[in-house]
Amino acid sequence: MKEPAITPEVISKHGITPEEYERIRGILGRDPNFTELGIFSVMWSEHCSYKNSRPELKKFPVTGDRILVKAGEENAGVLDVGHGWAVAFKIESHNHPSAVEPFQGAATGVGGIIRDIFTMGARPVFLMDSLRFGPVEKDAPGAAGNRRLLSGVVSGIAHYGNCIGLPTIGGETWFDETYAGNPLVNVFCLGVLRHDQIARGAAKGIGNPVFYVGAETGRDGLAGAAFASRELTEESKEDRPAVQVGDPFREKLLLEACLELLASGAVAGIQDMGAAGLTCSTCETASRGGSGIDVDLDLVPKRENGMTPYEILLSESQERMLVIVKKGQEDCVRQSFEKWDLPCAEIGKVTGDGIMRIRAGSEVVAEIPASSLTDEAPVYHREAADWTPPEVLDIASVPETDVQAALPLLLAHPTLARKRWIWEQYDHMVRNGSVVGPGSDAAVFLARECGKFLAASVDGNGLVTRLDPREGGRRCVAEAARNLACSGAVPLGATDNLNFGNPHKPEIFRQLRDAVEGMAEACRAFGTPVTGGNVSLYNENPSGPIDPTPVVAMVGLIEDEAHITRQSFREAGDDVWLLGERSAGLDGSQLLLIAHRRKEGRPPQTDLAAEVALQNTLRQAIRAGLIRSAHDCAEGGIAAALAECCLSGDQPVGAEVNLPDDGLRYDESLFHEAPGRIIISSGPENRKKLERHFADNGIPVRFLGATCGKDLSIGLRGKTHRWELDGLFRAWDGALQDLMDTVAEPLAAH
Amino acid sequence: MRFAVLRFPGSNCDQDCLRTLRDNFGAHAEPVWHKETSVAGFDAIIAPGGFSYGDYLRCGAIARYSPVMRAVREEAERGTPVLGICNGFQILCEAGLLPGALVRNRGLHFICRQIHLRLENNSSPFTRAGLIGQVLRVPVAHGEGCYYADNDTLQRLEDKDRIAFRYCDADGNVSPESNPNGSLHNIAGILNEKGNVLGMMPHPERACEERLGSTDGRLVFESLINSAMAAIQ
Amino acid sequence: MKIRVTVLPKPSVLDPQGVAVAGAMKHLGWENPGRVRVGKVIEIDSPGACPDEAKLHAICRDLLSNPVIEDYSVEFLEP
C-alpha cells in the first residue's frame, strides 16, 4: 500500500516542529516513514507526553508511607488503606470530545477512567464527576446550547456508569461564560484491591506472548489525524468520526474478564488502550518493562476492512486492552475471554532489543526504540509571564446588596443550586455502599470488599484561580480536605486535573505554574501525596482561554462508622457554631459575580497552618462524639452554608443565629467567601466541653445560635433577616430542574 | 434456604443480592450463569437488576433468550418463587412470565431515588410478612420503569389481586405526584396468575440496612424465607 | 440482501420521547408538527439470503419488537 511522502506540511500537520523532526531523525538514524511519523506525533503530543507540563508536575509531593504505586509509574497510583487492602484512583478529563458530542464524549470519558483503574488489578467501586458549562439561565446568551451540553454530558455519564454498575456518588458543577463552547468534563474513579493484586503495565519476560483483548479496532477517533492520512482513504474521510462511541456493555464484560484473568495468575503485564490506543499501549509496556515488543497488525481484530497500519495504530476505539501473558498460559486467557464472549487474539511477542517493531504480515511498517517514544519524549520549559497581584476590591465601589433578596437569588443560581437533577440520573446507590451519597460535603462509601469507609470529594474554583492562581491551587486542595474533615475522614491522597488554556501563551503558562505550586504547597501541608492526574490544555473558545481551572479529588478514610458526619442539621434544639477566622471582602465571591457580574478583587488567602489545625481539631471533636453536623462555607459564604445545613437533610431543620459583628457590611458578612470556616451543630449538653475543646486548640469558635422552627433567621447588629425554609428550598432544589425541563433535548445517540 | 441469583452478561446487582442474602439473612445464595441449562434445587430464584446485554434494543429483550431462562420457566411452572428486580422484572415481562411491558420513564430520564410503596397483596410468598396498606421506603433506579399493559390485562391484574406494590407518598396516598415514572395504575410490582412470580422495579436489596437509609426491603426476603420454611414443614 | 425493519410504539402507548421531540421542534420554529412518534429502525445488510417469511416475522415479532407495545413493518430494500 502507498503511503504519502513526508513533506513539511505533513510534518507540521502532525503537530511536529522542525526541531522535533530532527530529533526523530537522530533517534532513527533515518527519515521516519509515514506510519512512524504518526506514532511519534501521538506519543509526543501533550496528551501522552505532558511535554509542556511535566516539569511542573514534578513539583507535586508524590511520596508517603501509604504509597504503594507512585504517580506516573503506572496507569493510576495505589494507596494502602490497611489490613492488606489498597485503593487505586484517578481523575481524567474528556473536555474536547464532550464539546463535539456531549453524550458519547462524556460516556467514553467514563469508560476510559474505569479502564485505568481495573488495569491496576483493582475492582472499580465508585465514580465522581466534576463539570463546568456555560450559563444555562433562561435568557443567558447561548443558554439553549449550554443546556443541551449539560443534558448530553449528564446522560452520557449516566449511560456508561449506570450500565457498568458503578455509583456516581459525588461531584461538582459550575456554570460560567468562560466555559461556553468549552465545557469541562472531569471524571474520577476509585477501585479497591489487595496489595498482592496490584497489576503492572510492563512487558516483562522475553518471548512472552502479547494478546489483544476486547472490542475490534475501527477508524474511531481518527479525525485528529485524518487530515494527514487523507491520501490514504479519501472515500472514508467523510464518515470518519472524531468522537468514539462507547459500549459500556462490552466494558462491563471486559472488566469482569480481566479481573478474573488477573486472579488466575496468567498475566505478566496489562495495559488499557486509551488515547493513541495500540501505539501507546505497546511502546509504554515495552519501555516500562525495559524490553522490546513485536506485533503483527494483520492479527489485530478489526471492525472494518482495508484499514492501513497508520489507522490501526492510531485508532482510539474503546474497550480494548493489551495483555502480556506468561508463556504457556495462552489457553487460560483464551478460555476466560471465550466465557465472556470477547474477541481475543495473540498479536505478538515481548523481545529483548528495546525496539517497538510493528509488522503488517511479512512487512515491517515501523521500527522505533520504545523508550524514545516515552521517557525520551521532548520536554519544554515554557516561558511564564510575570504577575502583579490584582487590586484588593474597593468595597465602596460595590453598591450594597439587599441581603433579603440575595440569598434566594444565590441559592437559585445554577452554580449554587442543588444538583439533584444531575445526581438522580446517576445510579448513586448500586453496590450498596453509598452511606453518604450526593448532597453532603464529602461522599462516604462502604467498600464491601474490604469493609472500609472511604470518603471522597472533588473541588475546584476557576474564578478564584483566575484572580490568583496560587491561591486557587491552594484553595481547591484545602476545600477538598475540609470536605473530608467535615465528614469525619482523614485525607489519604489526592489526584488532580489541570484544565487550562494554551500553554504557549506566557500568561497561561504562568497560571499553570502558580496553580500547581499552590496545589503542591497545600498537598504537603495536609500530608496528601498526589497519586496521579491528568492535564487538559488548549481549553479555549472564540472569546479566549477558559478561566484556569485546577480540580482536585481527594480520598479519605473513616476508621469508625460512628464518626461519619453529614452537613445537614439533625433536629431542633441543637447549638450552632462557627469555626474559623473572621475575614472580609467580597473579592472573588459568587455574590460579586452573580449579583454584580464582576470577576474582581484579591481572594482571601488560605492559611494552610490554620486550616490544618482547624481540620484536625474538628476530627478530634467528631471522634469525641461532640459533633452532630459539620458543613464548610464555600460558594455563597456563611449564608448559603447555613441554608444548606437547614435544607439538605431528609427533613428541613430551621435555625436562628446571630453573626458576630466584625464591622462589615451586611452583604459582606453574609456572603464573603473566606476559606477555612465551618458551621457545626452540637447537643447543648456539650456546650462547655465543645467550646473548651476548640479554644484549647487555638481554633476560633463562635456560638451562633440554635436549630429551631421552619425558618432560617440571621441576626446582625440588632437587625434580623428571616427566610421561610419552604421558599428557600423551592429556590434551591427546583432551580436546575425548572431550567432543564425546558430543554429541547436532542435525541440521545444510543 | 437456597437462593439462586441469575447472572446475565450485564447484570450488575447480582453481587448486591448475593451479599444481602448472605450477610443480612444468613441465607445460602449462589450465582447462576446465564449459560446454565438448569436452576433446579433452589427454594427461590432471583433475576437481579442491571443492564443485561446492555439493554440494547429493549430492556431484557435479548436476555430472555439465554439458556437459563428456559430452566427458569420450568421452575416457575413447578411453583418455585421467582423474583425479578428492576432489569429482572423487565426480563420476566419480555419472557412472557409476567404480562405487560416496561417502557421509558414518563420524564425520559433515568431516576435514582428513595420512593414509597404501598403493599397491596400480602398473600404471596414475597409479601406474606406484610400488612395490606403498609408503606415501604425503597429506592428505584431505572430509565425504563413505566409499567404498561392493555386495559383487559390491567383489569385482570386488579380483579385477581395481582398488583403487589403501588407507588405512593409517605402517607400511603397513591397519586400522580407519587408516581415516579408514569406507570399505569401506579404499578410498581405485579404477580403472575399462580402468585409465585413477582416482578418489581424498586430494589428491596438496597433497603436492608439502616446505614443505607431503610430496612423496609427486608420484608420481601423475610417473606420468601418464611414461605420456604413453611413449605418444608 | 437488504431489509429494513421499522418499529414504532402502538398508538395506544404513550410516547414521551415523541412528545418531547414535538415540543423541541416547536422551539426550532416548526409551529405545528402535529403527532410525532419515535421508534427504532433495524437495517439488515446480509450477504446470504433472507430466511423464510415465517422465520423473518418470528424474529421481527419476538425479538425486534414487543407486540405488547410496538408494531413493526418490513421493507425489502435490495434483493
Next chain:
Amino acid sequence: MKIRVTVLPKPSVLDPQGVAVAGAMKHLGWENPGRVRVGKVIEIDSPGACPDEAKLHAICRDLLSNPVIEDYSVEFLEP
C-alpha cells in the same frame, strides 16, 4: 402531511446495538444476518404543511441526529 426521518449510525461508527442484535438473530436461527445497524425513526404526522427544506434539514441535523456520528434521511410519505 406525513414525513419519516430515519437516523442511522455512520457506517464507520461503532454500533453496539447492531452487534448485539445480530448476535441474537443468529441465536434465533438466522445463520448469517451479516451487518445489522440499529437507528432511530421519527414519524411526523402533521396537519399543517411541512416547513421549508432549509428549516426541515436544520431540525434533522440539530435535533433529530448528530452529524458527527449519524446520517439521516427524509421520506415524504403523504402530501
